[in-house]
Amino acid sequence: MRCWNCQSEVGGAEVCPSCGKVQPVAPGTTLFDVLGLRRGVDVDKPELERAYRERSLRLHPDRAGKDDPRERRLSLERTALLNEAYKTLRAPEPRAFYLLTLHGLDLRKDEGRAVTVPPNVLEEVLELREQLDAARSAGDDEQVSALSDRVRVQSAAALSTARSALGRLERDPADASAREEAAQALVRLRYHHRFLEAAEGDDEEEVS
Amino acid sequence: MAGGLLQIHDPLKPRGHAVGIDLGTTNSLVAAVVEGKPRAFPVDEGGSLLLPSVVHYAQDGSVIVGARARVLAGSEPTSTIASVKRFMGKGPEDAETRALGAYRFLKGGSVVRFEVKGGPPVTPIEVSAEILRTLKRRAEAALTGKVEQAVITVPAYFDDAQRQATRDAGRLAGLEVLRLLNEPTAAALAYGLDKGRQGLFAVYDLGGGTFDISILELVEGVFQVKSTGGDSALGGDDFDRAIAARFLESHGVANPDAAQITELLAAARSAKETLTREETTELSALGRTFAVSRGEMESWISPLLQRTGVACRRALKDAGISREELDGVILVGGSTRVPAVRNFVAQLFGKEPLGDIDPDQVVALGAAVQADLLTNRERQDEVLLLDVIPLSLGLETMGGVVEKLIPRNSAIPTAAAQVFTTFQDGQNALDVHVVQGERELVTDNRSLSRFRLSGIPPMPAGMARVEVRFEVNADGILSVSAKELSTGVSQAITVKPTHGLTDEEIEKMLLDSIEHAEEDIHLRLLREQQIAADQILHDARKQLAAFSDLLPEEEQHQIKAAVARVAELRDSATDSQALADAIKALDDVSRPFVERIMNRAVGTLLEGRQVDEV
Numbered sequence: 001m002r003c004w005n006c007q008s009e010v011g012g013a014e015v016c017p018s019c020g021k022v023q024p025v026a027p028g029t030t031l032f033d034v035l036g037l038r039r040g041v042d043v044d045k046p047e048l049e050r051a052y053r054e055r056s057l058r059l060h061p062d063r064a065g066k067d068d069p070r071e072r073r074l075s076l077e078r079t080a081l082l083n084e085a086y087k088t089l090r091a092p093e094p095r096a097f098y099l100l101t102l103h104g105l106d107l108r109k110d111e112g113r114a115v116t117v118p119p120n121v122l123e124e125v126l127e128l129r130e131q132l133d134a135a136r137s138a139g140d141d142e143q144v145s146a147l148s149d150r151v152r153v154q155s156a157a158a159l160s161t162a163r164s165a166l167g168r169l170e171r172d173p174a175d176a177s178a179r180e181e182a183a184q185a186l187v188r189l190r191y192h193h194r195f196l197e198a199a200e201g202d203d204e205e206e207v208s
Numbered sequence: 209m210a211g212g213l214l215q216i217h218d219p220l221k222p223r224g225h226a227v228g229i230d231l232g233t234t235n236s237l238v239a240a241v242v243e244g245k246p247r248a249f250p251v252d253e254g255g256s257l258l259l260p261s262v263v264h265y266a267q268d269g270s271v272i273v274g275a276r277a278r279v280l281a282g283s284e285p286t287s288t289i290a291s292v293k294r295f296m297g298k299g300p301e302d303a304e305t306r307a308l309g310a311y312r313f314l315k316g317g318s319v320v321r322f323e324v325k326g327g328p329p330v331t332p333i334e335v336s337a338e339i340l341r342t343l344k345r346r347a348e349a350a351l352t353g354k355v356e357q358a359v360i361t362v363p364a365y366f367d368d369a370q371r372q373a374t375r376d377a378g379r380l381a382g383l384e385v386l387r388l389l390n391e392p393t394a395a396a397l398a399y400g401l402d403k404g405r406q407g408l409f410a411v412y413d414l415g416g417g418t419f420d421i422s423i424l425e426l427v428e429g430v431f432q433v434k435s436t437g438g439d440s441a442l443g444g445d446d447f448d449r450a451i452a453a454r455f456l457e458s459h460g461v462a463n464p465d466a467a468q469i470t471e472l473l474a475a476a477r478s479a480k481e482t483l484t485r486e487e488t489t490e491l492s493a494l495g496r497t498f499a500v501s502r503g504e505m506e507s508w509i510s511p512l513l514q515r516t517g518v519a520c521r522r523a524l525k526d527a528g529i530s531r532e533e534l535d536g537v538i539l540v541g542g543s544t545r546v547p548a549v550r551n552f553v554a555q556l557f558g559k560e561p562l563g564d565i566d567p568d569q570v571v572a573l574g575a576a577v578q579a580d581l582l583t584n585r586e587r588q589d590e591v592l593l594l595d596v597i598p599l600s601l602g603l604e605t606m607g608g609v610v611e612k613l614i615p616r617n618s619a620i621p622t623a624a625a626q627v628f629t630t631f632q633d634g635q636n637a638l639d640v641h642v643v644q645g646e647r648e649l650v651t652d653n654r655s656l657s658r659f660r661l662s663g664i665p666p667m668p669a670g671m672a673r674v675e676v677r678f679e680v681n682a683d684g685i686l687s688v689s690a691k692e693l694s695t696g697v698s699q700a701i702t703v704k705p706t707h708g709l710t711d712e713e714i715e716k717m718l719l720d721s722i723e724h725a726e727e728d729i730h731l732r733l734l735r736e737q738q739i740a741a742d743q744i745l746h747d748a749r750k751q752l753a754a755f756s757d758l759l760p761e762e763e764q765h766q767i768k769a770a771v772a773r774v775a776e777l778r779d780s781a782t783d784s785q786a787l788a789d790a791i792k793a794l795d796d797v798s799r800p801f802v803e804r805i806m807n808r809a810v811g812t813l814l815e816g817r818q819v820d821e822v
Contacts (some may be wrong), residue, residue: 044681053430057592061621061682062582083619091528171621 001026004070014078015058022074024058031085041167045088052086087172093159093189095139099166100182103173107186115183125191132199148199155192161185211789226386226583227347228394228575230361231336233293233443234416234542236261238343238573240351241580245693246398246573249350251343258568259346263338264288265324273342282635285466286312287325291445292339294417295320295332296377299371326779333377342380359385359579361571363418364598365391365438367644368656368686373785386582390682391415392422393433393595394574395540398565400426400591407535408434410523412553412561413571414516415541417443421520423527423534432594435526435617437519442512444480444543450508451476455491455498468494480505484545506548513552520556526617537561540570544678594619597680601656605642613678616646624681630664630672636660638674642686661690665697733784737791742779744791745771748798758804767801770794 003010006019012026025034032039035051057063059082061075088094097107107115128147135143162185168178222224227240235258239248245347251259252274264277265287272280281288289311300313300320304787314321314329319330340360347402360383362374371388378385390395392411393787399405406426413420420438424431452472456464458728475493482489483502491498524531539561544550553561581587596617602610603626613624628638638661645653673693680686748771756764774790781787 049427053428053432056430056594059596060592062592076679076681077623080621080623083622085619 005068016083017023019108021068022071022078025081027120031081034085035089037089039099039102040170041096041163043095045090045181048086048089052082055082056181066147092163096159096162096182096189097186099170100179100186103169103179103182105183107183107190114118115119115187117184117187121177121188121191125195128195129178129198132195144199151192151199153197155189158185158189158192220747220815222354225347225351226357226579227344227355228359228361228389228572228574228577228579229340229343230391230394230575231293231339231377232261232415233260233291233418233445234261235568236339236343237569238347239569239572239576240347240355241576241584242351245579246576248569248572248627249347249664251346259339259342260290261292261339261519262290263292263335264290265326265330267325267769269326271338272592275336281794282467282470284325285470286323289322289324289330289365291417292332294441295401297367297371297373298332308678314615333373333380336374336377337380344381344383356382356384357579357583359387359388359389359394359575360385360583361389361391361394362390363413363415363438363440364420364422364436364450365418365440366684367440367599367654368684369603370440371683371685375685386579387682388580388685389575389593390420390422390433390436390598390684391422391571392436392538392540393424393431393593394572394578395538395570395590396424396426396574397423397431397577397593398536399562400431400537405536408529408533409536409538410520410557411540412516412520412544413438413540414543414549415443416445416543417441418442419516419519420540421516421523422533423523423529430592430594433596434529435523436596436598437523437526439515439519442515444541444546445754446512447480447505447509447543447546448473448476450480450512451479451491451505451759453498454496454500454504454508455493458498459494459496461494466495473765479552480546480741484547502547508803509546509548513549517552517556520695531557534559538570539563540567542568595682595684597622597684598622599644601648601678601680601686602643602645602653604643604650610645610648610650610653614680618680620680620684621682623677625675625677628661628674628676629670630667633669635669635672635730636664636666638664642678644689656686657688659688663697664692665695667694691730733812734781737781737784737787738778741774741787741791744794745775748794751798751801755801755808759801763797763801767794767798770797 001012001023002008002012003016003019003021003023005021006016008016008018010016010023013023015022030039035048035055037043037048037051056079057073059078061072061079062076088098100107105115113182128151132144132147133145162182165178165182169175169182173177216577227238228246230237230239236251237257237259238251239246241247250255250257253276255590256275259274260278262274262277262281264272264280264284266272277288278290281290292301298320299318300315312323314323319331319333321331322335323329335497340358343452344355344358353618358378360374360378361370363725366374375385375388392413395411395413399409406428408423408425411420411422411424413422418438418440420440422436423434425434426432452469452475455472455476456462461468463747473610475491479489479500483500485503488499488501491500532556532629536560537557539550539553544561544563544567545799550561551561578593579592595721597614597620600611600612600616601614601624605611611626613626614622628640630638640661641650641658642656643650643653643654647653661674661676671694674690675693676688676690678686678688689698721798748767751765752759752764752771761765770790770793774787774794777787
């Protein structure tokens with residue numbers, strides 16, 4: 001790739017090494033690339049924070065010398081992508097969902113329907129919701145928080161399962177059973193989240 | 209007034225000075241960095257740094273802003289707009305709109321309009337622009353130079369419509385709005401840079417009408433907002449109301465009228481202020497007295513403080529930190545002077561809050577710092593501010609349910625895309641509804657805009673794939689674009705703000721405001737002369753063509769030269785006097801000619817023939 005401004009070779013860099021202009025995002029760039037992190041289930045938190053700050057300082061439209069309208073535009077796009085990378089990779093859960101999309105399955109999109117959830121998982125989720133509703137209408141706050149605690153433990157277990165399956169998948173992208181296991185665990189995790197949102201919702205709505 | 213040190217013109221600032229403005233519910237301030245330090249300027253009578261955010265519209269069409277306007281609120285309640293910030297970006301049907309003040313609202317429309325004396329109804333944007341104009345003028349006097357750029361602060365919890373309205377008010381006041389800065393972030397900036405601090409901070413901002421909480425981290429020149437939250441309808445005014453309610457209750461007053469409420473709230477306010485220093489006070493209003501102790505007031509406002517506590521805990525959770533990790537708690541807003549508030553905050557976060565910068569000024573000072581950082585090349589690389597979007601952005605889906613597209617506390621600028629498809633064969637348009645808020649149902653959130661994606665090429669149902677891209681810029685303001693993916697055709701989008709003004713409306717207001725604004729009197733005079741010039745040029749050209757037989761050649765040359773002079777100055781003059789002189793010259797030189805035309809017209813009439821061309 002060549003710099004849009006000075007035509008010198010940029011080789012996929014964010015900023016042209018010779019004229020300093022911000023460059024467009026190269027196709028196939030992952031969010032790990034955006035932060036310059038090694039792709040994987042785990043990331044080094046201090047390294048991620050440092051990379052985010054350091055790149056923001058270089059790419060943000062508020063920084064000096066971004067007066068050219070085209071560069072401002074690119075700088076805005078780069079910063080938006082950088083923010084997305086930071087948000088996605090900072091916490092283990094969104095990072096796990098994102099890793100699975102790199103293996104071709106985006107659970108946030110319709111592709112999530114392609115994952116078949118075992119009936120016993122669905123049953124358990126429905127039962128928990130019923131218990132929650134019952135505890136709510138009885139005004140039993142202790143029961144609500146007991147149920148939440150139980151689901152939090154389960155969701156931690158689901159995340160851990162997903163992470164180890166994703167680890168195997170990263171080592172061997174052809175491992176179909178690892179992919180399926182990760183997908184199943186993340187779908188469970190999503191059910192747990194909806195449950196916790198519903199359980200904690202009361203507290204939050206007072207504020208808005 | 210300002211000292212001599214301000215009177216230095218910086219030749220490197222061709223665009224005039226950049227200021228920071230705290231456009232508050234109760235008071236507004238303007239500040240700028242002078243010789244490396246931010247300072248607020250006197251903006252009202254007696255050299256006060258606070259300009260009461262009150263605007264009075266007088267019968268003669270003049271506009272009064274500040275303490276003088278506040279005095280008139282009692283006698284002219286409907287033409288004196290106070291706390292206009294609470295109406296920014298709101299529709300006339302909003303519950304809050306109906307509950308506030310004794311104003312007369314114009315019925316209908318999507319934007320609040322106050323009916324006032326001396327002119328047409330005004331929108332909250334125009335009222336805010338009056339406050340901004342006053343601040344701009346006073347800053348120009350203090351700085352002895354033009355002020356054209358500003359950073360204006362908004363509550364972190366302001367939604368898109370409220371932000372847009374604030375930005376439009378800035379434009380209307382003739383300011384280039386460099387940035388809309390969240391108030392708590394501004395406060396942290398004032399503290400962070402002033403004290404050279406590093407670490408994690410909570411900013412607790414309780415103003416007259418809004419409450420904001422933000423968690424920020426300052427590391428190696430990057431100021432990162434980790435989370436923000438609050439309540440856009442909770443503030444010190446509610447303390448006054450709580451006191452007033454107890455007064456009415458204890459005296460058995462069931463239905464106080466508007467004037468009584470105004471009187472009582474003023475008395476409650478001063479009782480609240482006294483109780484920050486004294487243990488007890490006596491409130492007198494409506495010809496009665498009422499003893500209040502500090503302890504009693506604290507118990508009445510306690511439920512309000514608990515509400516702020518909920519938002520604070522949520523902000524900590526969103527930031528993913530515990531209160532022990534905080535390095536400091538910053539207090540902002542006049543309401544944090546109440547001892548009960550300080551105690552509550554100390555207990556909530558487990559540490560004594562910092563308060564060494566005047567809580568009334570700290571937001572404006574921080575805004576001034578950001579204005580300087582954004583315009584002063586030498587400082588631009590000192591600190592970078594990374595802010596977040598306060599409320600989730602989402603779309604209406606089937607059944608009136610919200611699908612969140614950009615979750616709250618996402619760092620800005622940010623972008624998200626969503627692909628839509630058609631559900632009927634040959635469908636060529638799609639309706640999209642954008643909302644902001646955290647609730648599940650569309651009706652519980654704030655409607656931002658509805659728009660129609662049109663010009664979709666005819667295709668079988670489900671085949672068209674329209675990608676809608678949402679972008680939130682560094683001001684926290686949303687923009688939308690769309691593209692049909694299979695054909696690559698860009699889609700036409702007409703975004704109609706649910707509770708805002710279109711760009712055209714703002715443009716028209718800008719033109720209109722030229723006719724009203726004091727500082728634009730020069731422009732107005734010029735505009736008047738231009739209109740006069742158009743009229744005289746039109747007449748002169750018509751008469752020259754129609755009655756050339758009445759004109760000796762020499763006179764014709766003189767008139768044509770004078771016409772050419774007026775026509776040239778019509779477009780080039782910047783001074784109304786030069787144009788006025790040219791018009792007078794043309795008038796003088798053509799007078800004998802016009803008289804001859806009149807004479808002929810009279811003669812023609814006498815002959816019984818109508819001439820309507822004269």
